[in-house]
Amino acid sequence: MMSWKLSESSMAVLLLLFLAVAVTAAPDEDAYIGVNIGTELSDMPHPTQVVALLKAQQIRHVRLYNADRGMLIALANSGIQVMVSVPNDQLLGIGQSNSTAANWVSKNVVAHYPATNITAICVGSEVFSTIPNAAAVLVNALKYIHSALVASNLDKQIKVSTPVASAIILDSFPPSQAFFNRSWNPVLVPMLNFLQSTGSPFMLNVYPYYDYMQSNGVIPLDYALMQPLAPNKEAVDANTLVHYSNVFDAMVDAAYFAMAFLNFTNIPVMVTESGWPSKGDSNEPDATLENANTYNSNLIRHILNKTGTPKHPGVAVSTYIYELYNEDLKPGPVSEKNWGLFNANGEPVYILHLTGSGSVLANDTTNQTYCTAKEGADPKMLQAALDWACGPGKVDCSAILQGEPCYEPDNVIAHATYAFDSYYHQMGKAPNTCDFNGVATITTTNPSHGTCVFPGSSGRMNGTLANNVTAPSMSSTSSGSPPARGYYGMSFMGFLVCLRVILGSLELLL
Ligand SMILES: *[C@@H]1O[C@H](CO)[C@@H](O)[C@H](O)[C@H]1NC(C)=O
Ligand SMILES: *[C@@H]1O[C@H](CO)[C@@H](O)[C@H](O)[C@H]1NC(C)=O
Ligand SMILES: *[C@@H]1O[C@H](CO)[C@@H](O)[C@H](O)[C@H]1NC(C)=O
Ligand SMILES: *[C@@H]1O[C@H](CO)[C@@H](O)[C@H](O)[C@H]1NC(C)=O
Ligand SMILES: *[C@@H]1O[C@H](CO)[C@@H](O)[C@H](O)[C@H]1NC(C)=O
Ligand SMILES: *[C@@H]1O[C@H](CO)[C@@H](O)[C@H](O)[C@H]1NC(C)=O
Numbered sequence: 451m452m453s454w455k456l457s458e459s460s461m462a463v464l465l466l467l468f469l470a471v472a473v474t475a476a477p478d479e480d481a482y483i484g485v486n487i488g489t490e491l492s493d494m495p496h497p498t499q500v501v502a503l504l505k506a507q508q509i510r511h512v513r514l515y516n517a518d519r520g521m522l523i524a525l526a527n528s529g530i531q532v533m534v535s536v537p538n539d540q541l542l543g544i545g546q547s548n549s550t551a552a553n554w555v556s557k558n559v560v561a562h563y564p565a566t567n568i569t570a571i572c573v574g575s576e577v578f579s580t581i582p583n584a585a586a587v588l589v590n591a592l593k594y595i596h597s598a599l600v601a602s603n604l605d606k607q608i609k610v611s612t613p614v615a616s617a618i619i620l621d622s623f624p625p626s627q628a629f630f631n632r633s634w635n636p637v638l639v640p641m642l643n644f645l646q647s648t649g650s651p652f653m654l655n656v657y658p659y660y661d662y663m664q665s666n667g668v669i670p671l672d673y674a675l676m677q678p679l680a681p682n683k684e685a686v687d688a689n690t691l692v693h694y695s696n697v698f699d700a701m702v703d704a705a706y707f708a709m710a711f712l713n714f715t716n717i718p719v720m721v722t723e724s725g726w727p728s729k730g731d732s733n734e735p736d737a738t739l740e741n742a743n744t745y746n747s748n749l750i751r752h753i754l755n756k757t758g759t760p761k762h763p764g765v766a767v768s769t770y771i772y773e774l775y776n777e778d779l780k781p782g783p784v785s786e787k788n789w790g791l792f793n794a795n796g797e798p799v800y801i802l803h804l805t806g807s808g809s810v811l812a813n814d815t816t817n818q819t820y821c822t823a824k825e826g827a828d829p830k831m832l833q834a835a836l837d838w839a840c841g842p843g844k845v846d847c848s849a850i851l852q853g854e855p856c857y858e859p860d861n862v863i864a865h866a867t868y869a870f871d872s873y874y875h876q877m878g879k880a881p882n883t884c885d886f887n888g889v890a891t892i893t894t895t896n897p898s899h900g901t902c903v904f905p906g907s908s909g910r911m912n913g914t915l916a917n918n919v920t921a922p923s924m925s926s927t928s929s930g931s932p933p934a935r936g937y938y939g940m941s942f943m944g945f946l947v948c949l950r951v952i953l954g955s956l957e958l959l960l
């Protein structure tokens with residue numbers, strides 16, 4: 451059992467923090483899982499293939515490390531919400547010039563919105579740790595980008611923030627004692643003011659893998675991997691008496707406390723990167739397929755379960771997994787190249803331990819069912835059913851139009867199959883949604899072919915796909931869950947625990 455004790459001098463501050471936190475409200479918003487898309491691959495798939503994979507895996511939230519035009523076009527009308535990024539090498543220019551920022555927003559955001567549902571702009575990436583010299587202009591960059599959005603009347607729909615490495619949080623355990631590296635306060639305070647006044651999230655990268663690697667055995671592997679722990683193995687924050695069963699929650703709570711020490715108590719945390727490498731050098735023995743699968747599966751279940759963190763139970767902490775593809779061109783140790791869920795050809799690196807069709811990255815897509823036109827069905831009946839599906843049935847039939855990926859083979863059986871299968875999945879594979887007056891039937895054979903990816907297919911794509919196809923219009927009616935925003939609060943139990951701490955600390959102080 452790990453436990454930590456707080457100096458008495460800090461107690462009064464903590465007491466105030468708890469009071470401040472305990473009174474804020476907590477609207478219910480669902481947390482979601484997103485995925486980061488790095489592009490340092492020798493055979494980076496075409497944006498169309500990337501989007502087909504995202505759809506097949508039900509991924510509705512992505513973060514790009516730039517604002518690649520091809521990707522933004524392919525993501526148009528996809529139902530996928532997109533965070534774009536100002537790359538670090540453009541940060542200085544943008545932070546020094548309002549008009550450079552305005553041009554960036556106009557070219558990379560306004561030009562694509564609303565067809566491409568851009569929900570946030572990440573200004574730089576881990577600026578404090580990777581390009582500390584540019585930190586001086588970070589707040590200006592945030593403000594300039596924001597005022598350009600205001601000028602375009604997009605500031606309500608699109609949030610502006612900057613992902614930070616958890617390394618700027620010092621003494622992160624116990625979380626109640628965490629604080630930001632004070633040398634950054636001159637930037638962090640105006641930055642948090644900006645996030646608070648614009649209703650934007652604090653974007654945090656959380657890597658229990660590195661925390662575990664650097665802890666020299668202090669952090670148990672199961673605690674890093676979010677494995678279920680016996681209560682006596684949990685880490686207890688002696689100040690708050692809160693139990694932590696994994697590094698991820700402790701780090702998110704550390705961020706809440708570090709912000710609270712600077713008197714910011716209502717900025718939600720969003721985790722912009724988290725993951726585990728599936729392969730490593732000989733000195734990275736815990737970068738394994740098994741551990742990567744365990745961590746990411748546990749993480750996804752934890753986030754989607756609306757568990758929240760011990761400090762803020764039930765409060766959404768939406769999280770972007772690092773990352774979609776293995777990036778073979780990344781420099782550094784073997785692990786650097788192996789954080790991906792998929793290989794470039796769309797094959798999963800491992801099958802996550804997640805069940806439930808229709809949910810993000812669920813593993814039972816290999817056992818998927820599809821709805822097809824029956825062999826030998828009357829072509830007139832098929833045509834009528836096809837017309838119904840694409841009309842009153844509200845199926846998006848654009849993929850079977852001439853020039854689109856599912857146009858060929860151009861016959862009523864193939865087109866009807868596409869429409870039937872779309873309808874069937876649109877209706878959540880409910881009973882009787884694959885009948886169409888008897889001309890449709892359920893099958894386990896994936897009818898996808900070439901670039902024509904059927905709804906519900908696993909997204910496994912052959913490496914032989916044409917890499918130069920134009921973006922098909924594959925719009926989806928579902929738009930996923932709303933981004934996590936707003937204020938957080940404490941459960942009643944949490945508040946009782948606080949009261950105990952406050953009373954205890956009063957005793958100490960008196
Ligand atoms: C973008 O996604 C959000 C969240 O689902 C949704 O409320 C909004 O209507 C979408 N915007 C567009 C332009 O599709
Ligand atoms: C930056 O430009 C925007 C218009 O894009 C304007 O509204 C704002 O006042 C400018 N800010 C500064 C600091 O010049
Ligand atoms: C705090 O940040 C400064 C500036 O980047 C750095 O030099 C220092 O090492 C950091 N302190 C700790 C304890 O990480
Ligand atoms: C936070 O607020 C308290 C009470 O208003 C004040 O004493 C303290 O100086 C503030 N701390 C910071 C870092 O602004
Ligand atoms: C999900 O939440 C339920 C009830 O809130 C709980 O019983 C279950 O253990 C949770 N599962 C995970 C993986 O956290
Ligand atoms: C899918 O997830 C379930 C539940 O965790 C697991 O038992 C099963 O082995 C997984 N399937 C595959 C193919 O990995």
Ligand SMILES: *[C@@H]1O[C@H](CO)[C@@H](O)[C@H](O)[C@H]1NC(C)=O
Nearest residue numbers: 805806807813814816817818
């Ligand atoms: C896969 O399909 C078979 C046959 O329909 C079914 O019995 C089994 O439960 C399915 N497995 C999953 C994980 O859905």
Ligand SMILES: *[C@@H]1O[C@H](CO)[C@@H](O)[C@H](O)[C@H]1NC(C)=O
Nearest residue numbers: 898899900901910911912913
């Ligand atoms: C993938 O390739 C194999 C043989 O190379 C072929 O049988 C299969 O139909 C292809 N699948 C798709 C979805 O193109």
Ligand SMILES: *[C@@H]1O[C@H](CO)[C@@H](O)[C@H](O)[C@H]1NC(C)=O
Nearest residue numbers: 901914915916917918919920
């Ligand atoms: C584009 O793909 C087609 C096959 O779909 C191929 O014949 C053609 O050579 C490709 N063009 C380029 C520039 O790769």
